[in-house]
Amino acid sequence: MDRLIQNHLIDLFAEHGVELEADEDWLLTEGEDFPAIRGIWHEGAGGGMGRLDIDIVLDEERTIEESFGGIGAGKAGCRDALDGFARNDFHVVLAACWHRVNAKKLAVRELVAGVHRFTLYIGDFTLRGEKDAPMEIPEDGLSALEAAIATAPLTADVHWIRVFYGNVGDGKTQVEVLLDNEPWAAGHKAIASVDWPQHERYYSLRNFIALVPMD
Template identity: 85%
Template sequence: MDRLIQNQLMDLFGEHGVGLEPDEDWLLTEGDDFPAIRGIWHEGKDGGMGRLDLDIVLDEERTIEESFGGIGAGKAGCRDALDSFARNDFHVVLAACWHIVNKDKLAVRELVAGTHPFTVYVGDFTLRGEEDKPLAIPEDALSALQAAIATAPLTNDVHWIRVFYGNVGDGTTQVEVLLDNEPWAAGHKAIASVEWPQHERYYSLRNFIALVPAD
């Protein structure tokens, strides 16, 4: 499975002008040690959803840690999880870590958090479940999150935010917002305050954002 993950990641990044070189279970940027990326697949139990863990090392001290569920057993599940990464995090990661910005695939904004100016790369909200129905993202979702970011005590470094919202279907919801891999209470409050569409069936939305210190 490690070979499948490495090959698909090398192909994905290669299609966008980034060469990656295998070094044991890591993929290193050609000509440099960082950024580096690796993926580890965990097979689901009793036919359940598996999980792909991705680590993206920015430098010797900072690592983006992301996980993606994969539907299906074995290689099928792993490919499904890799496809989720390609649809959700990839273009944000490409912009923030490898400095390749495709404005057709993400939004680029300028924002001041505390006293530090940042360039903010915002990915699309990606949907799982309810694929047969269009889902309108509330206009205040990102504005609520942006307000929380503006008051966050951020250092003058790269930061990343992962948003997850799940509509369970019985009136309950799941909300998780991470800042630099850790639960972020202000971000959770912002996302939980939004009036998300309520459906009878389960669906989930995922979003990834990176903040890079402005030059």
């Protein structure tokens, strides 16, 4: 499975002008130690959903840690999870870490947080769930989050935010917002305050944002 993941990532990056080469478990840009990326697949128990962990090392102290569920057993589940990475995180990390910006695949904005100016690379909200689940994203979904970012005590480093919203049904929801891999209370409050579409069946929305200092 490691070879499948590495080959998939090598091909994905190559399609966007970045050549990666394998160094044991990691994929590196030729002549560079950072950034480095790897994927690790965990098979689901009893035929259940597996998990793909994607690690992107920015420097000796900071690593983006993301996980994606994969439906199906073995290679099918792993490919499904890799597709989740490609749809949700890929173009954001490509811009923030490898400096290749595809304006058709993400939004690019500027924002001031404290005394630092950042370029925000904002990926699409990606939907998972029933086919007839709502697709409309509330206009205040991102604005609420940007307001929270503007007041966050950020350093002049690359930061990243992962948003997860789940509509469970019967008015129940799941919200998780991480800032630099850690739960972020202000971001959670911002996302929970948004009037997300309600639906009888389960659906989830996922979003990934990177902040790159302009200073």
